[in-house]
Amino acid sequence: MMSLPMLHNALLVGAMLFSLGLVGILTRRNLIVMFLCAELMLQGVSVSLVAWSRYHGDWGGQVLVIFVLTVAACEAAVALVFVLQAFARTGRLDAAAWQTLREATLPRVMDSKLPADDTLAPSWPTLSPAGVLPPGDPQESLQREHV
Amino acid sequence: MNSVSDLGSIVSRSLHDTLALSLPLFRPELCLAVTVVLLLLCRMLPVLKMLDSAWVALGGAAFALFYAWSDLRGLPGWLGGDALASRQEIFTGLLVFDSLTAYIRLLLMAFLVLYIPFTKVSGIPDREDGADFYTLVLGATLGMCLMASANHLLMVFMAVEMASVPSYALAGLLKGRRASSEAAIKYAVYGAGASGIMLYGMSLLAGLLGSCHLPTMARQLAGLAGAIPAGNLGGVEMVLVLGGLMLAVGLAFKLSAVPFHFWCPDVFEGAAAEVGGFLSVASKTAAVALLLRIAFGLGMPVAVLPGADSSSALAGQAAALQGALLGDARHFMVATIGLMAALTCTLGNLAAYGQNNMKRLLAYSTIAHAGYLLMGVAAAVALSGSHPASARTAVSAVAFYLATYLFMNLGAFAIVAFLRNALRSEEIASYAGLIRTSPGIVVATGVVLVSLIGLPPLAGFWSKFLIFSALVEAISLSAERPLMLVLLVVGGLNTVFSLYYYLRVLKVMTFDPLPADRPGEALSLVSFPGAIVTALAVPVVMLGIFWSGLYACAQLAGAFAS
Numbered sequence: 279m280m281s282l283p284m285l286h287n288a289l290l291v292g293a294m295l296f297s298l299g300l301v302g303i304l305t306r307r308n309l310i311v312m313f314l315c316a317e318l319m320l321q322g323v324s325v326s327l328v329a330w331s332r333y334h335g336d337w338g339g340q341v342l343v344i345f346v347l348t349v350a351a352c353e354a355a356v357a358l359v360f361v362l363q364a365f366a367r368t369g370r371l372d373a374a375a376w377q378t379l380r381e382a383t384l385p386r387v388m389d390s391k392l393p394a395d396d397t398l399a400p401s402w403p404t405l406s407p408a409g410v411l412p413p414g415d416p417q418e419s420l421q422r423e424h425v
Numbered sequence: 426m427n428s429v430s431d432l433g434s435i436v437s438r439s440l441h442d443t444l445a446l447s448l449p450l451f452r453p454e455l456c457l458a459v460t461v462v463l464l465l466l467c468r469m470l471p472v473l474k475m476l477d478s479a480w481v482a483l484g485g486a487a488f489a490l491f492y493a494w495s496d497l498r499g500l501p502g503w504l505g506g507d508a509l510a511s512r513q514e515i516f517t518g519l520l521v522f523d524s525l526t527a528y529i530r531l532l533l534m535a536f537l538v539l540y541i542p543f544t545k546v547s548g549i550p551d552r553e554d555g556a557d558f559y560t561l562v563l564g565a566t567l568g569m570c571l572m573a574s575a576n577h578l579l580m581v582f583m584a585v586e587m588a589s590v591p592s593y594a595l596a597g598l599l600k601g602r603r604a605s606s607e608a609a610i611k612y613a614v615y616g617a618g619a620s621g622i623m624l625y626g627m628s629l630l631a632g633l634l635g636s637c638h639l640p641t642m643a644r645q646l647a648g649l650a651g652a653i654p655a656g657n658l659g660g661v662e663m664v665l666v667l668g669g670l671m672l673a674v675g676l677a678f679k680l681s682a683v684p685f686h687f688w689c690p691d692v693f694e695g696a697a698a699e700v701g702g703f704l705s706v707a708s709k710t711a712a713v714a715l716l717l718r719i720a721f722g723l724g725m726p727v728a729v730l731p732g733a734d735s736s737s738a739l740a741g742q743a744a745a746l747q748g749a750l751l752g753d754a755r756h757f758m759v760a761t762i763g764l765m766a767a768l769t770c771t772l773g774n775l776a777a778y779g780q781n782n783m784k785r786l787l788a789y790s791t792i793a794h795a796g797y798l799l800m801g802v803a804a805a806v807a808l809s810g811s812h813p814a815s816a817r818t819a820v821s822a823v824a825f826y827l828a829t830y831l832f833m834n835l836g837a838f839a840i841v842a843f844l845r846n847a848l849r850s851e852e853i854a855s856y857a858g859l860i861r862t863s864p865g866i867v868v869a870t871g872v873v874l875v876s877l878i879g880l881p882p883l884a885g886f887w888s889k890f891l892i893f894s895a896l897v898e899a900i901s902l903s904a905e906r907p908l909m910l911v912l913l914v915v916g917g918l919n920t921v922f923s924l925y926y927y928l929r930v931l932k933v934m935t936f937d938p939l940p941a942d943r944p945g946e947a948l949s950l951v952s953f954p955g956a957i958v959t960a961l962a963v964p965v966v967m968l969g970i971f972w973s974g975l976y977a978c979a980q981l982a983g984a985f986a987s
Contacts, residue, residue: 289632296625303618312614319621323628330632338637339628342579346624349586353620356593357613363597363606373614376607379691382781410553413601 280332288329296322307373309361313354320350439517447515450522452492453530457567460485461560468556477552479545482559486537493534497527502981512727512985514576518638521576521718528824528982529573529714533566536707536831539961543835546953547842549699550598558598562703565591569711575718578627578637585623585679588711589616592704596696608695615688616678623675629668633661639722646754647726647747666757672719673761679712680795683768690776693788698845701784702838705791710827713798717820720762720806721986724755748810755810756905763803763908767915770796774922783841783851786926790877791834793923798826800912801892804899807909809986815898821983822891825976829876829884829968836873836961840866843954853930858939865950867934869962874927876965879920884968887976889920 280288295318302315324343331339361371368375377386448455463481467473497503501511502524512523520526541559544550550558568587575581593616597609631637634645649661674685681689693701726747773793780786805819841851844866848855860867876885893916899909949955968975 292628296621299621300618303614303621309610309614313617316614316617316621319618320624323621323624326625326632327628330628333632334635336635338579339631342582342631342637345579345583349583349590352590353586353613353617356590357617360593360597360606360609360613363600364610367603367606373610376610378604379607379611379695381690381779383779 280329282333285329285333288332289326292322292324292326292329294322295319295325298322309364309371309373310358312373313357313361316357317350317354320346442515442517446513447520450496450513450515451520453489453496453534454567454570456485456489456492457563457570460489461563461567464556464560464563478555478559479541479550482563483538483541483545485563486534486541490531490534490538493527493531496522497524497531497978497981500524500527500981502984519577519580520571520574522574523985524981524983525714525717525820525824525985526574528978529710529827530570531978532710532828532831533569533573533707536710536835537563537566539831539835540703540707543702543839543842543957543961544699546957547699547839547846549697549842554598558595561591561595565595565703566707569707572711573714573718575715576639576722578631578639578642581715581719582620582624582627584711584715585675586620588679588708589620592616592708595700595703596692598700599697602695604695605697606695608692611695612688612692619675619678619685622671623678626668626671626674629664630672633664633668639719640727643723643726643751644747646723647750650750650753651747669757670761673765676712676716676719677765679708680716680769680799681709681792682765682795682799683772683792686769686772686792689792690785690788693791694782694785698784698838698842698851701787702835702842705787705838706831706834709791709795709798710831713802713823713827716762716799716802717805717823717986720758720802721809724751724758724806725809725986726751752810755806759803759807759905760908762799762806763905763912766796766799766803767912768796769793769799770915770919771922774919774926777923777926780926781852781854783853783856783930786853786930787834787837787841790837790923790927793919794830794834794877796919797889797892797916798823798830800916801826801895803905803912804892804895804903804909805986807899807903807905808895811904812898812902813986815895815902816986817980817983818898819895819983820986821976821979822888822895824979824982825891825972826888828975828979829888829965832961832964832968833873833876833885836869836958836965837877839954839958839961840870840873843948843958846954847948853933855940856930856934857937858943859934861939862943863948863950865955866948866958867931869950869958870934871931872962872965874931876969878923878927882966882969884965884972886969887972889916891976893917 299315299318299322302318303312306312306315324346327339327343327346331337364376365371374387380386460482463485464478467476467478467481512521514521540562544558565588568584568591571580571584572588575584593609593613596612597605599605627637630642634642634649636642636645677685678688692704770793773789773791773796777786777789777793780789801819801823805816805823808816808819844856845851872883876883879885879889893913896909896913896916900906900913903909950959
């Protein structure tokens with residue numbers, strides 16, 4: 279069991295972590311940092327769940343936290359695959375590089391602080407690809423222009 | 426010594442609960458789980474590589490459909506019997522089996538049995554990717570079944586994630602295409618944020634109410650409302666409202682309801698049309714079921730079933746008393762759902778006007794239909810306090826809508842996928858003059874789109890009619906008269922708005938001149954793709970004429986709301 283002031287303190291920490299994560303995911307543009315912020319939100323939830331569980335004196339909240347951690351790991355694994363794929367494709371982790379899909383009538387968001395062009399070709403370790411090489415994209419010409 | 430014997434009794438009790446009570450009601454999900462394991466083995470063992478994974482998946486889905494069908498037939502209200510709620514909590518209260526579970530599960534399995542041949546014919550998961558694709562599809566459907574039967578916030582969270590995480594991977598299925606990667610990134614970032622917010626809402630609600638079990642939470646909520654005079658809850662009330670709204674964010678994300686719909690058009694445009702069909706039909710069905718579960722779970726305390734023990738009358742009275750105390754909670758839920766419904770419907774229909782890409786247009790159409798479904802849910806919750814019989818009718822209207830929506834929308838996405846294979850384009854303009862080369866497919870498109878509008882001879886008309894009649898009933902009977910009146914007007918106006926953009930597609934197909942470079946017939950109805958399209962379009966016509974059988978099933982599903 280936990281006293282009420284201790285519950286308040288723990289809930290405050292949880293709420294702070296959650297809000298930091300929420301603000302981060304809304305404002306950051308680096309894809310990896312965005313996912314870190316999503317994880318931060320889940321950790322904030324975990325802290326407050328454990329606090330409530332201690333306060334009420336039952337295990338329900340802590341069991342939920344174990345599941346949350348597991349699911350967060352799965353989600354991060356899947357999401358990081360996409361981030362890696364994105365980096366391999368554009369050489370950038372900036373979310374602003376991904377604006378092909380949007381309303382046809384809306385202009386794309388331009389950023390004056392973005393470097394005009396990548397001066398250095400990105401280099402990363404390569405693995406020999408598995409499976410059959412996908413054919414070139416016949417629809418590439420039908421897409422709207424890229425960033 | 427004592428503790429050891431305690432442990433023994435706990436183990437034997439949970440064994441009995443799992444093996445004797447829960448697993449027999451869990452057969453469709455078990456079929457899916459076994460099929461997923463088989464599909465993964467297909468990928469690993471060289472002997473099984475000869476097998477085409479689509480047939481393995483179809484076999485598993487067919488078994489699951491059979492068990493789901495026998496579960497629905499086994500319900501006490503089947504064939505004109507007394508449609509009493511047959512509520513049974515399984516797996517120590519984590520899940521609940523009742524008529525809604527059985528009905529939604531049947532819909533999802535029927536969807537799979539139609540969907541797997543469609544993807545096999547349209548060829549988007551090629552043989553190399555087939556096992557992965559069907560593993561993800563079946564895994565996500567398993568999560569959706571759990572969404573429909575969740576009775577505990579832990580299961581709500583797990584089920585939503587089980588449905589979402591495979592969907593992210595499905596959105597990125599076309600590995601060679603940049604648009605597909607972009608769709609997957611956007612979906613995953615949005616989904617991670619939405620699930621975090623939903624989870625914080627859950628922690629607030631569960632912490633204040635001291636439980637994650639939905640019926641227990643409803644009882645605690647009634648206790649809170651009864652202990653403190655109305656309007657004097659202060660901080661507690663505010664935190665409860667905040668928790669409820671945060672939970673609604675997660676649900677609205679799954680439903681693609683405004684203002685959390687932004688992912689939907691981008692993901693549908695970037696992902697393959699097959700994946701769009703899956704997200705639009707199966708995911709929506711499960712999300713509506715989950716919304717019904719949470720709204721009724723928190724808004725209406727469950728009475729102990731008659732016949733369970735002698736104190737059932739007392740328990741029923743206690744539940745009715747608690748139900749009266751939960752009026753404020755229901756009012757809050759009706760206001761939230763109703764407002765979201767009006768916004769979702771209007772924005773979906775208006776934004777569909779300017780679209781040139783067929784998949785994007787269907788994405789906005791999906792958003793608009795989520796709005797109509799939310800209207801039905803709002804009417805059901807509004808009626809549940811005072812008029813349970815009318816609330817049951819409203820839930821049946823939503824259930825009926827989901828069933829017709831399956832055929833209409835899967836048909837629309839199937840047509841987009843097959844025309845993409847034939848014309849190499851998904852732009853509406855490329856469908857010009859299709860009636861001169863392939864009239865059959867234009868007729869099928871006409872059937873599906875007119876049904877999506879909701880015009881009389883087709884299935885879509887009855888589903889809209891039932892939703893609107895539920896709203897009319899809510900206007901005359903419930904206390905939420907002004908909101909329901911607004912919803913009815915918004916729904917009617919939106920049906921008129923939607924005429925234009927659906928008919929524009931048909932106009933391009935029929936009146937616009939055929940481009941000179943078009944090679945012969947694009948798509949004949951006498952072919953495998955044609956057969957799939959026919960199999961999806963014919964039920965739309967048939968359900969428009971013989972709708973009473975399906976409506977009887979939907980009424981059975983509605984019985985859960987008593």
